[in-house]
Amino acid sequence: MSSSTKVDLDGNPIKAMTICMIGAGGFIGSHLCEKLLSTTSHTILAVDVYNDKIKHLLEPESLPWNGRIQFHRINIKHDSRLEGLIKMADLTINLAAICTPADYNTRPLDTIYSNFIDALPVVKYCSENNKRLIHFSTCEIYGKTIGSFLPKDHPLRQDPEFFILKEDVSPCIFGPIEKQRWSYACAKQLIERLIYAEGAENGLEFTIVRPFNWIGPRMDFIPGVDGPSEGVPRVLACFSNNLLRGEPLKLVDGGESQRTFIYIKDAIEAVMLMIENPARANGQIFNVGNPNNEVTVKQLAEMMTEVYSKVSGEPSLESPTIDVSSKEFYGEGYDDSDKRIPDMTIINKQLGWNPKTSLWDLLESTLTYQHTTYAEAVKQAIAKPTSS
Numbered sequence: 350m351s352s353s354t355k356v357d358l359d360g361n362p363i364k365a366m367t368i369c370m371i372g373a374g375g376f377i378g379s380h381l382c383e384k385l386l387s388t389t390s391h392t393i394l395a396v397d398v399y400n401d402k403i404k405h406l407l408e409p410e411s412l413p414w415n416g417r418i419q420f421h422r423i424n425i426k427h428d429s430r431l432e433g434l435i436k437m438a439d440l441t442i443n444l445a446a447i448c449t450p451a452d453y454n455t456r457p458l459d460t461i462y463s464n465f466i467d468a469l470p471v472v473k474y475c476s477e478n479n480k481r482l483i484h485f486s487t488c489e490i491y492g493k494t495i496g497s498f499l500p501k502d503h504p505l506r507q508d509p510e511f512f513i514l515k516e517d518v519s520p521c522i523f524g525p526i527e528k529q530r531w532s533y534a535c536a537k538q539l540i541e542r543l544i545y546a547e548g549a550e551n552g553l554e555f556t557i558v559r560p561f562n563w564i565g566p567r568m569d570f571i572p573g574v575d576g577p578s579e580g581v582p583r584v585l586a587c588f589s590n591n592l593l594r595g596e597p598l599k600l601v602d603g604g605e606s607q608r609t610f611i612y613i614k615d616a617i618e619a620v621m622l623m624i625e626n627p628a629r630a631n632g633q634i635f636n637v638g639n640p641n642n643e644v645t646v647k648q649l650a651e652m653m654t655e656v657y658s659k660v661s662g663e664p665s666l667e668s669p670t671i672d673v674s675s676k677e678f679y680g681e682g683y684d685d686s687d688k689r690i691p692d693m694t695i696i697n698k699q700l701g702w703n704p705k706t707s708l709w710d711l712l713e714s715t716l717t718y719q720h721t722t723y724a725e726a727v728k729q730a731i732a733k734p735t736s737s
């Protein structure tokens with residue numbers, strides 16, 4: 350064995366594999382492609398309807414990984430080429446989804462189709478062809494915490510049993526049907542159950558990933574610059590947009606909800622371990638998050654304001670935040686997860702993985718990227734006279 354042969358966690362050599370990555374052109378996909386190409390010898394069949402975020406990996410042809418990534422512009426809703434690609438690969442990773450909360454209550458049908466119906470053929474082709482599947486679910490599957498139903502000052506709210514989210518123990522708690530926010534979580538829950546059942550009844554080798562607010566460069570879009578002006582991305586991009594434009598950051602319903610944010614590069618390390626350690630990852634559902642990076646959305650806004658001022662050299666506003674109702678911001682049918690702290694026992698035991706980057710450090714590198722990438726374009730967009 351050559352000294353450069355990479356081994357897995359059990360000391361076995363890692364064989365080069367072909368990976369069919371669906372949704373490879375998105376935020377997580379772009380980072381996963383980058384990592385796979387620069388640190389392994391695996392080959393990627395990259396499937397997406399867009400490739401802007403992986404263009405730098407596809408061209409020019411002189412890149413050292415030339416030949417190890419092929420882009421297939423395919424909409425998985427209706428394309429017969431999908432099965433062929435899954436058959437060609439050793440492993441399929443499915444990232445494709447509508448996954449921005451602004452869509453869940455305003456486009457519930459698209460959300461349910463995207464997260465459940467469109468994922469069905471992928472599961473079926475993997476199962477029928479005995480191919481391994483890594484499917485991206487979500488921390489939203491947990492919905493609300495048990496503690497959220499207790500009175501605000503109840504002492505049990507402080508008890509971890511009432512809020513820590515455990516893969517094999519915690520229930521999935523969603524709001525009523527008219528709160529269409531939960532259309533996404535519910536569709537993701539059903540596809541998880543289907544994959545689990547394919548494993549139990551037909552022997553499908555699967556791993557389910559539940560990301561807890563992964564953030565970093567290339568997440569979503571900046572409205573009016575590389576996405577629609579009226580579009581509402583996830584919170585990192587919303588707040589980045591406000592900071593770039595020198596506007597106050599909007600706190601939905603006071604910004605009291607809590608989240609744990611993890612740096613995309615830490616999270617990608619966990620996915621790499623899953624890819625290269627099938628014996629430890631198959632049949633598992635993994636939380637992937639950083640329990641040490643918990644903040645309220647209001648605290649996130651304050652920290653982002655401070656970090657942005659540091660990296661851009663621009664002073665922050667006197668009143669950096671403004672409250673807005675969820676109805677005004679997201680429309681009818683919005684609801685929210687109150688708190689999301691991942692239990693790390695299973696991923697720790699199976700893969701020995703732990704997140705590393707603090708919230709301050711990850712915001713510093715991410716907001717430096719946002720400033721460098723977008724400040725000029727935003728200035729130009731603001732200067733442009735609006736038509737009408």
Ligand SMILES: NC(=O)c1ccc[n+]([C@@H]2O[C@H](COP(=O)([O-])OP(=O)(O)OC[C@H]3O[C@@H](n4cnc5c(N)ncnc54)[C@H](O)[C@@H]3O)[C@@H](O)[C@H]2O)c1
Binds near residue numbers: 374426444448559
């Ligand atoms: N980023 C997070 O923190 C987070 C949290 C929880 C769950 N997830 C899950 O992880 C996955 C990836 O998330 P992301 O943040 O990279 O989102 P993203 O929107 O950046 O990426 C999704 C990609 O899938 C593609 N896609 C969607 N429908 C498709 C179709 N029909 N055919 C082909 N391609 C299609 C999109 O074009 C996009 O490039 C999603 O399943 C999401 O639900 C992400």
Ligand SMILES: O=c1ccn([C@@H]2O[C@H](COP(=O)(O)OP(=O)(O)O[C@H]3OC[C@@H](O)[C@H](O)[C@H]3O)[C@@H](O)[C@H]2O)c(=O)[nH]1
Binds near residue numbers: 562583606
């Ligand atoms: O401008 C904003 C945007 C968002 N928010 C709030 O910030 C919090 C986080 O919002 P995000 O847009 O990042 O989305 P959420 O954390 O609610 O859900 C996300 O989590 C997991 C994934 O499955 C999805 O990517 C997405 O559903 C919410 O409480 C939201 O109401 C603001 O206060 N202001």
